[in-house]
Amino acid sequence: MHSLWSLQHPTDPAMTCNIHRRVTGGDLNEAAALLAQLASGDDTLWPTWRWPALILDNGLEVDSLGGHGSVRYRVADVESHRVRFVFTSAGPFEGEHTFLIAQAEPGYVEWMHHLDITSSLPPRVMDLVVRLHDGLLEDLFDNAQARMAGRDVRPRPFTPGYSVLQRAYRLLERER
Template sequence: MRVINSHKRTINQPISMVYPLFKTLASPNDLVWPYEKWPAIKFKNGLYVGSSGGHGRVRYTIIEFTEGESIKFQFSKPIGFNGTHQLKIEELTENSVQISHIIRMETSFKATFFWIFIIRWLHNALIKDAFDKVENYFLTYNKETTYSIWVGLLRNLYKRKSYKTKHA
């Protein structure tokens, strides 16, 4: 199945204020990735082309990195996710940017079901949380996306499974 999954958000700040947050991605002081709610994103050799890593059970390798603009990853796991995802920052005006995340992939038969019923839901919630985190950096109040019942159920099942695996 062909998958194109796109998320965009306008941040009313100049790129000179937003881009420094993206330089913290996968660092101990990550100001983009919502590691407080999701498995942290990590890379073996930092944010460099060829560095491999991921988050949770999702693995990928950095295949393109343009400082101040975008970072693109090639999936290696889950098996059957054949494609890329990309995080971008684009200047819209002198005082606003658009941040975006897009997945472009083909899925195998088995991976299609995994995407449709599990990963897509969790992924969409994670990206909204990441965009909230970036936007909240500049707000005087905290914006927080509410999870659907299905996302809440999947997160609880995943946490239980992770807990059993770590403590067995």
């Protein structure tokens, strides 16, 4: 995988491990409240201004089904500082992804997203999928950072090449 956040999976060479981290100001309880809003009507964490909404049939509850766009998964675990999703058979992906938050030091929270994934897609297509995932996660962490600081989100610009990739993705999602 050609991604700043991807590396060879530690136990399964067929899988990709993709890890995003961000440290924000604020306390862990405030971060937990933001994380708990995922896929709800009050969700201010998911970057819907640029990506398909995260929709779960029963909200952020274990066994709730849904996803964002054509990416489908099931909620496997929900704790105050951790949410884990498992990809379902309704798509070309296998594996799981997890959001974690932890106290970095007093007054700071570490946000982490860990993706373990393999796919039946051709490797070049999968590289593009992972690059799109990277953009979504960085937008989500921009939201987390802004919300934890009590300010509005200022979307960062995409590079011209990434803009084309993201627009193509949105067009494909609309056709589905």
